[in-house]
Amino acid sequence: MNQQYQPKHADIVFNRIGYGAMQLAGPHVWGPPKDRAAALAVLREAVERGVNHIDTSDFYGPHVTNQIIREALHPYRDDLTIVTKIGYRRGDDQSWLPAASAQELRAAVHDNLRNLGLEVLDVVNYRAPGAAAPDGQPLAEPLSVLLRMKKEGLIRHIGLSNVTAEQVKEAQQLTDIVCVQNQYNLAHRGDDALIDTLAAQGIAYVPFFPLGGFSPLQSEALTRTAAALGATTIQVALAWLLQRAPNILVIPGTSSLAHLRENLAAGALQLDPATIAALNAI
Numbered sequence: 001m002n003q004q005y006q007p008k009h010a011d012i013v014f015n016r017i018g019y020g021a022m023q024l025a026g027p028h029v030w031g032p033p034k035d036r037a038a039a040l041a042v043l044r045e046a047v048e049r050g051v052n053h054i055d056t057s058d059f060y061g062p063h064v065t066n067q068i069i070r071e072a073l074h075p076y077r078d079d080l081t082i083v084t085k086i087g088y089r090r091g092d093d094q095s096w097l098p099a100a101s102a103q104e105l106r107a108a109v110h111d112n113l114r115n116l117g118l119e120v121l122d123v124v125n126y127r128a129p130g131a132a133a134p135d136g137q138p139l140a141e142p143l144s145v146l147l148r149m150k151k152e153g154l155i156r157h158i159g160l161s162n163v164t165a166e167q168v169k170e171a172q173q174l175t176d177i178v179c180v181q182n183q184y185n186l187a188h189r190g191d192d193a194l195i196d197t198l199a200a201q202g203i204a205y206v207p208f209f210p211l212g213g214f215s216p217l218q219s220e221a222l223t224r225t226a227a228a229l230g231a232t233t234i235q236v237a238l239a240w241l242l243q244r245a246p247n248i249l250v251i252p253g254t255s256s257l258a259h260l261r262e263n264l265a266a267g268a269l270q271l272d273p274a275t276i277a278a279l280n281a282i
């Protein structure tokens with residue numbers, strides 16, 4: 001069961017379980033995948049099973065992930081929304097470097113358009129600097145570049161990633177924000193208040209690292225709950241996010257068909273109030 005959510009400022013109906021494409025590139029999100037055929041199969045099956053929201057970036061690979069998405073799915077179904085992000089680039093040493101000058105942002109939009117095979121990007125998140133947490137710096141300058149490209153018809157909707165509540169407020173003075181993508185999961189809940197604010201405003205909240213990212217979520221309560229429900233810990237972590245707020249869209253990343261199926265099945269998992277209370281206490 002994949003419930004739906006439509007943000008206030010977009011004519012897009014998202015199925016709440018989407019797919020994060022970052023795991024499709026090679027190790028450390030760099031270069032080609034070990035098994036390209038498997039990567040193509042994961043994307044195709046995701047869409048066949050009702051995923052209509054794919055999260056990506058041209059700095060995954062770099063370029064590789066978007067090229068795989070294009071090979072697997074182009075021409076795209078009308079109801080598929082590909083959300084991308086700009087604001088970073090990869091160094092030759094595989095590092096992640098902020099890239100937020102007007103020239104870099106514009107080049108990133110054109111890289112995404114070319115590699116995805118699109119004329120317009122449905123949603124572009126400005127990924128603000130900060131590795132462990134947002135740096136909280138003003139967004140007016142980079143957003144003015146995105147707004148120009150929106151006027152030019154290259155971008156349909158604007159979102160934000162790796163931002164504080166204050167940065168969201170600043171951005172909302174400048175333009176409608178469709179979605180916010182920040183780090184959040186059962187064990188990393190700094191955005192609890194922001195999620196509720198965004199829910200009240202009709203803005204989607206899309207947690208990155210929903211399963212813990214590079215350090216998978218582990219907790220006794222999670223293991224206990226999963227065993228009691230006959231589910232996996234990953235499914236419980238996703239079901240917890242889905243019940244947390246109606247505006248949460250999940251984008252678990254996987255390079256495995258078996259994991260994809262498991263993640264999609266999490267939509268059918270019901271958590272009772274006692275279970276939710278136990279998980280909230282993690």
Ligand SMILES: NC(=O)c1ccc[n+]([C@@H]2O[C@H](COP(=O)([O-])OP(=O)(O)OC[C@H]3O[C@@H](n4cnc5c(N)ncnc54)[C@H](OP(=O)(O)O)[C@@H]3O)[C@@H](O)[C@H]2O)c1
Pocket residue numbers: 019020021022023055056085127161162181182207208209210211212213214216234251252253254255256258259260262263
């Ligand atoms: N805005 C940002 O700064 C930012 C940062 C990071 C990520 N993102 C986005 O968020 C998406 C999700 O984040 P993520 O992929 O980094 O982390 P994640 O979804 O929290 O976790 C992905 C990891 O979990 C594993 N996994 C997935 N499903 C599993 C299952 N059913 N059982 C066991 N292991 C499973 C994957 O390995 P397998 O491949 O083996 O399944 C992978 O190692 C990314 O794809 C990307 O689009 C955005």
